[in-house]
Amino acid sequence: MEWNIRENLVTFSRFLRTGGLGRSLLGLLSLAFVLLLIVNLATFFMIGRTTEFHETVDRSHRVQTAARDLLIRLVDAETGQRGYLLTGSQEFLTIHDEAIRDLPGLMQALDDLTAQDAEVRDRVDRLREMARERIGIMEATISLGRAQRSGDAIGIVREGRGKELMDQMRAEISAIDAIEEERWASRRQQSEWSAGATVGINALAGILILMLAGIVAWMVMRYLRQMQSAQMELDRINANLENEVRDRTGDLIRANEEIQRFAYIVSHDLRAPLVNVMGYTSELETAGQIIDRQMSRVETEAPDLMESDALLAVREDVPEAIGFIRASTEKMDRLINAILKLSREGRRVLTAEPIDMTKMVQKIADAVNHQTESVGAEVEVTDLPGLTGDRLSLEQVFGNLIDNAVKYLSPDRPGRIRVEGVDLADGMVEYRIIDNGRGISDRDHERIFELFRRAGKQDQPGEGLGLAFVKNSVRRMGGDITVESKLGEGSTFLLKFPKRLS
Amino acid sequence: MPHSVKIVMIEDDHGHARLIEKNIRRANISNEIEHFADGSSALEHLFSEKVLNNGPLLILLDLNLPDMSGTDILEKIKSDERLRRAPVVILTTTDDKVEIQRCYDLGCNVYITKPVEYESFSDAIRQLGLFLSVIQAPEIS
Numbered sequence: 180m181e182w183n184i185r186e187n188l189v190t191f192s193r194f195l196r197t198g199g200l201g202r203s204l205l206g207l208l209s210l211a212f213v214l215l216l217i218v219n220l221a222t223f224f225m226i227g228r229t230t231e232f233h234e235t236v237d238r239s240h241r242v243q244t245a246a247r248d249l250l251i252r253l254v255d256a257e258t259g260q261r262g263y264l265l266t267g268s269q270e271f272l273t274i275h276d277e278a279i280r281d282l283p284g285l286m287q288a289l290d291d292l293t294a295q296d297a298e299v300r301d302r303v304d305r306l307r308e309m310a311r312e313r314i315g316i317m318e319a320t321i322s323l324g325r326a327q328r329s330g331d332a333i334g335i336v337r338e339g340r341g342k343e344l345m346d347q348m349r350a351e352i353s354a355i356d357a358i359e360e361e362r363w364a365s366r367r368q369q370s371e372w373s374a375g376a377t378v379g380i381n382a383l384a385g386i387l388i389l390m391l392a393g394i395v396a397w398m399v400m401r402y403l404r405q406m407q408s409a410q411m412e413l414d415r416i417n418a419n420l421e422n423e424v425r426d427r428t429g430d431l432i433r434a435n436e437e438i439q440r441f442a443y444i445v446s447h448d449l450r451a452p453l454v455n456v457m458g459y460t461s462e463l464e465t466a467g468q469i470i471d472r473q474m475s476r477v478e479t480e481a482p483d484l485m486e487s488d489a490l491l492a493v494r495e496d497v498p499e500a501i502g503f504i505r506a507s508t509e510k511m512d513r514l515i516n517a518i519l520k521l522s523r524e525g526r527r528v529l530t531a532e533p534i535d536m537t538k539m540v541q542k543i544a545d546a547v548n549h550q551t552e553s554v555g556a557e558v559e560v561t562d563l564p565g566l567t568g569d570r571l572s573l574e575q576v577f578g579n580l581i582d583n584a585v586k587y588l589s590p591d592r593p594g595r596i597r598v599e600g601v602d603l604a605d606g607m608v609e610y611r612i613i614d615n616g617r618g619i620s621d622r623d624h625e626r627i628f629e630l631f632r633r634a635g636k637q638d639q640p641g642e643g644l645g646l647a648f649v650k651n652s653v654r655r656m657g658g659d660i661t662v663e664s665k666l667g668e669g670s671t672f673l674l675k676f677p678k679r680l681s
Numbered sequence: 682m683p684h685s686v687k688i689v690m691i692e693d694d695h696g697h698a699r700l701i702e703k704n705i706r707r708a709n710i711s712n713e714i715e716h717f718a719d720g721s722s723a724l725e726h727l728f729s730e731k732v733l734n735n736g737p738l739l740i741l742l743d744l745n746l747p748d749m750s751g752t753d754i755l756e757k758i759k760s761d762e763r764l765r766r767a768p769v770v771i772l773t774t775t776d777d778k779v780e781i782q783r784c785y786d787l788g789c790n791v792y793i794t795k796p797v798e799y800e801s802f803s804d805a806i807r808q809l810g811l812f813l814s815v816i817q818a819p820e821i822s
Contacts (some may be wrong), residue, residue: 443777447745450774455696461799462703512797525731636759 187276211391218384225377239359245289252278252652257654260317276319313344442522444514467497517644529569531680536563556594568680570654579645584614615669690741692721704803708810720749737818744773759788766819804814
């Protein structure tokens with residue numbers, strides 16, 4: 180019992196330490212259960228004690244009654260005996276005989292009641308002996324009375340042995356009475372004490388259970404409050420998060436717009452000085468030609484005036500310088516135009532429409548037919564899954580990639596370009612443009628998608644714009660582009676688009 | 682172009698201004714050209730009494746100016762009762778579709794993008810000169 184409580188307390192405290200409402204509640208409920216068990220046991224014990232008490236009282240009472248009955252019947256027998264001796268009336272003898280007849284039964288009852296009772300046993304034994312002796316004396320007097328010797332009989336009575344025995348028996352019975360009385364009192368006290376203890380335990384357990392209930396209620400309330408505040412906190416965080424996402428998205432959109440606008444402005448502002456560089460370079464060239472003509476005249480009309488290095492400067496150095504200036508300016512113009520194109524494309528509004536990709540890509544393949552035929556290459560377009568997207572962007576993306584594949588075929592083998600596609604499980608669609616061309620070295624797999632960057636042998640015209648443009652377009656459509664390639668073996672461009680442009 | 686028509690050129694880049702003038706002259710246009718490098722001085726001139734009562738004029742306008750946008754100037758010209766009939770030729774590096782539409786909406790008469798390639802540039806200006814030689818400009822009164 181105590182061990183149980185201690186264990187539960189230990190467990191309970193462990194629950195409290197480790198936290199967790201479920202475990203704490205379990206601990207508290209276990210404790211309440213244990214308390215109920217204690218109350219139950221105490222009550223049970225108390226009922227046992229009460230029953231025992233009642234039995235004791237009952238037995239004491241029966242012992243007292245039996246002893247008194249015995250005495251009364253003995254007195255009755257004595258009364259009958261004395262009446263008979265005095266009157267010789269048979270009526271008194273009948274009273275005596277009836278009393279004597281009852282005595283063995285009464286004696287036996289007293290014997291039975293006190294058989295296990297060591298304290299009373301001796302007294303009962305003595306009582307029995309005295310009763311027998313008293314009966315013997317009475318029988319003797321009655322026999323004398325029957326024999327008409329009443330004088331002798333009265334003489335025996337007068338001897339006082341009978342009275343003496345009766346007095347002793349009364350004393351014994353009083354003693355038994357007293358013993359039983361005392362026992363009864365002591366049992367009652369015990370019973371009262373155990374009843375009090377039971378009530379006390381009940382009350383204590385009741386209070387404890389109420390306290391536990393209070394604690395449980397408090398814990399549940401606290402837990403609910405915590406839940407509520409956590410929920411509110413969560414709601415607040417969610418709201419914040421949404422705001423933050425909205426803000427960030429707004430920031431991103433603004434930043435993107437700014438970059439687009441920046442690219443646009445920069446390219447326009449860069450163009451203006453280029454117009455001057457180109458313009459005045461041409462003016463210089465024209466001026467140079469005029470001087471050249473003048474020098475030719477001087478050369479023929481006054482050759483001795485002609486400085487050879489002046490001639491060299493006008494005829495070779497100046498045209499060469501002008502050539503380089505012009506080439507660089509033109510290149511710069513192309514680069515600026517590339518940025519402009521990207522910026523403009525980035526600002527174009529995409530429109531979603533269902534597209535038959537097989538048809539579209541086949542058309543692109545047909546457009547490069549004359550190029551591929553001349554080098555013995557071929558473009559194979561398999562059945563492609565369709566999608567809903569921006570037609571112009573997709574045409575530009577596939578056109579660019581197929582152009583690249585044709586442009587960078589390997590001279591060692593007949594070019595084979597294959598376009599295939601497959602619907603993916605996650606609402607995306609994947610296209611692959613596979614070639615057996617010159618391939619791209621590992622370290623350039625990222626670089627080729629950067630603006631103005633090119634990879635491999637620079638034997639084809641280009642600004643390093645195409646793939647940057649492709650990547651930009653693919654990203655705008657919510658897709659992705661990657662390349663798998665091995666230098667000298669071929670390349671596969673993997674395109675992923677959402678099945679529906681959002 | 683009748684000799685009396687004055688050309689007002691609003692162009693912040695002196696190099697461009699000079700190239701434009703050279704090429705106009707090469708197209709045998711000898712009309713007086715007044716050059717302004719910024720918007721405010723150009724507007725001041727255009728709205729002065731001297732101009733308002735001094736015969737027809739034609740405006741060559743660049744869109745990228747340091748102090749204001751060319752479209753603002755265009756708007757002011759086209760909303761002015763007397764100036765709005767003067768032909769305005771936009772001559773700029775911008776070839777943005779939206780910008781071009783906006784200029785025509787505001788009432789520009791011709792929009793020309795300056796080509797970077799000088800051949801094309803001088804061709805364009807010379808052709809503009811030829812064009813100027815045949816167009817009629819109304820009086821400003």
